[in-house]
Amino acid sequence: MSEHVIDLTVNGHRHSARVEARTGLGEFLRDTLGYTGTHLACEHGVCGACTVMVDGVAMRSCLMLAVQADGAQVTTVEGLAAPDGTLHPVQQALKDNFGLQCGFCTPGVAMTLAAVTRDHAGEGLEHALTSAMSGHLCRCTGYQGIRRAIRQLAGDGMREGA
Amino acid sequence: MKPAPFDYVRPSSVEEACRVLAEAGGGATVIAGGQTLMPLLALRMSQPFILVDINHIAALKGVTRVAGGTRVGPATRQADALRDETLARHLPAFVTALGHVGHYQTRNRGTVGGSVALGEPAAEMPATAVALGARIEIASVRGTRTVPADEFYLGPYMTVLEPDELVTGVVYPDWPDGHLVLFREVAQRPGDFALVGLVGALALESGLIARAGVGWFGMGPTPIRARQAEDALVGSALDRIDPQAMARLALADTAPFDDHHVSAEYRRTVGARIFARALAETLGIRSAA
Ligand SMILES: Cc1cc2nc3c(=O)[nH]c(=O)nc-3n(C[C@@H](O)[C@H](O)[C@H](O)COP(=O)(O)OP(=O)(O)OC[C@H]3O[C@@H](n4cnc5c(N)ncnc54)[C@H](O)[C@@H]3O)c2cc1C
Ligand code: FES
Ligand code: FES
Numbered sequence: 001m002s003e004h005v006i007d008l009t010v011n012g013h014r015h016s017a018r019v020e021a022r023t024g025l026g027e028f029l030r031d032t033l034g035y036t037g038t039h040l041a042c043e044h045g046v047c048g049a050c051t052v053m054v055d056g057v058a059m060r061s062c063l064m065l066a067v068q069a070d071g072a073q074v075t076t077v078e079g080l081a082a083p084d085g086t087l088h089p090v091q092q093a094l095k096d097n098f099g100l101q102c103g104f105c106t107p108g109v110a111m112t113l114a115a116v117t118r119d120h121a122g123e124g125l126e127h128a129l130t131s132a133m134s135g136h137l138c139r140c141t142g143y144q145g146i147r148r149a150i151r152q153l154a155g156d157g158m159r160e161g162a
Numbered sequence: 163m164k165p166a167p168f169d170y171v172r173p174s175s176v177e178e179a180c181r182v183l184a185e186a187g188g189g190a191t192v193i194a195g196g197q198t199l200m201p202l203l204a205l206r207m208s209q210p211f212i213l214v215d216i217n218h219i220a221a222l223k224g225v226t227r228v229a230g231g232t233r234v235g236p237a238t239r240q241a242d243a244l245r246d247e248t249l250a251r252h253l254p255a256f257v258t259a260l261g262h263v264g265h266y267q268t269r270n271r272g273t274v275g276g277s278v279a280l281g282e283p284a285a286e287m288p289a290t291a292v293a294l295g296a297r298i299e300i301a302s303v304r305g306t307r308t309v310p311a312d313e314f315y316l317g318p319y320m321t322v323l324e325p326d327e328l329v330t331g332v333v334y335p336d337w338p339d340g341h342l343v344l345f346r347e348v349a350q351r352p353g354d355f356a357l358v359g360l361v362g363a364l365a366l367e368s369g370l371i372a373r374a375g376v377g378w379f380g381m382g383p384t385p386i387r388a389r390q391a392e393d394a395l396v397g398s399a400l401d402r403i404d405p406q407a408m409a410r411l412a413l414a415d416t417a418p419f420d421d422h423h424v425s426a427e428y429r430r431t432v433g434a435r436i437f438a439r440a441l442a443e444t445l446g447i448r449s450a451a
Binding site: 001002022063064065068116131 | 164165166167168169170171195196197200201203204205213215217241264265266267268270271351352353
């Protein structure tokens with residue numbers, strides 16, 4: 001059982017830690033570094049609650065080892081809002097449209113929506129956001145609030161993001 | 163922490179990866195995108211002593227043109243392959259099928275080679291490799307070999323790969339410019355594994371089908387080539403093709419199964435429908451269904 005010293009940046013802060021090889025990135029972010037905004041639910045890739053950005057790309061943090069994030073720039077939901085607390089447009093849209101209830105799935109949803117809004121150029125943003133939602137399960141909202149948030153994001157033509 | 167303990171190594175070359183695999187004597191497992199392996203580790207269905215991370219081997223990444231075809235490095239991310247211009251131009255069927263593999267988030271990390279090597283019977287990529295006539299390049303300390311995709315799959319999650327072997331490339335032969343794509347799948351929700359699906363390519367030449375490659379997924383223990391339908395299609399004039407009859411021929415090679423989702427009968431019925439519809443739509447001909 002190997003242990004590894006890893007260096008990574010989370011939401012702009014440098015961290016260095018010793019991890020067991022089998023430690024998942026999601027549990028490392030939560031339990032070792034205290035970024036508990038990242039939620040772990042199924043822990044085998046099905047629900048999307050654990051989605052974070054690794055080097056700007058949205059992926060499931062339960063399907064990656066902490067040691068694999070060595071040298072990476074990780075963004076969690078804590079890193080979405082501006083330093084002065086202004087919500088990210090995706091967070092604002094979810095809030096405005098009741099796109100969450102218990103909020104368990106929300107950090108993952110927000111990371112996916114933020115990544116897609118940032119990367120998508122041209123027509124079809126609403127479709128791109130909606131299809132990317134297939135990777136998330138929400139047990140509360142019936143998805144309609146999230147879809148309204150998506151329409152707001154697409155309608156506002158917002159392109160910037162985390 | 164859910165997985166059983168293991169050592170982790172991050173080789174930077176194919177040679178180094180092969181050496182670790184050989185020395186582990188069957189106790190090592192390759193991790194590519196981890197989108198299937200990580201759940202297996204969490205459920206302890208896989209308990210390797212050593213995990214060999216191939217994500218840092220540059221030679222295993224990227225898409226290149228080779229004599230008569232296109233080579234996809236196994237560690238190429240699915241999302242990168244989906245955006246690749248060479249693949250879009252030369253292998254539209256591959257790109258169409260890849261768009262149905264999992265979700266946005268899993269494609270951002272999952273690799274083409276991981277899906278090919280896994281051999282999930284309901285997966286799109288193995289059937290695509292079989293349908294298009296791909297060849298799978300394999301390396302180990304014992305040397306290299308190349309296996310045609312339709313000889314690579316032995317059963318569910320079982321392939322000809324030995325424990326010390328690494329997939330180092332998947333080479334898809336060229337299809338004529340302007341060839342047509344055949345694709346249809348039925349899944350419970352978008353992004354889920356398909357219950358039944360088919361993928362293929364058809365090349366036309368002066369109103370006749372000159373070349374056909376069709377693969378089923380979810381219709382047997384392995385991806386299945388619809389050989390009888392391919393043989394019947396080749397040489398046929400478009401206005402003579404009966405999609406229903408072709409669908410019956412295409413089913414002849416399948417071995418559908420019952421599982422906790424649907425029955426074999428469902429697979430057969432739906433398989434015939436989607437085959438006939440896909441064929442009619444792709445060729446722009448009428449189908450009675
Ligand atoms: C929610 C969800 C939905 C999904 N839906 C689909 C779907 O609809 N269709 C589909 O096809 N897949 C689906 N998948 C699986 C897909 O995302 C995986 O990417 C793919 O099955 C495996 O690729 P990987 O790169 O993640 O491989 P890994 O998980 O890293 O590896 C898979 C297996 O292949 C072996 N392997 C990997 N690379 C090599 C290599 N170069 N040489 C030798 N062996 C190798 C590994 O040892 C392992 O046994 C889904 C996954 C999730 C989590
Ligand atoms: S906790 Fe990662 S997908 Fe569910
Ligand atoms: S808000 Fe409760 S699970 Fe989505």
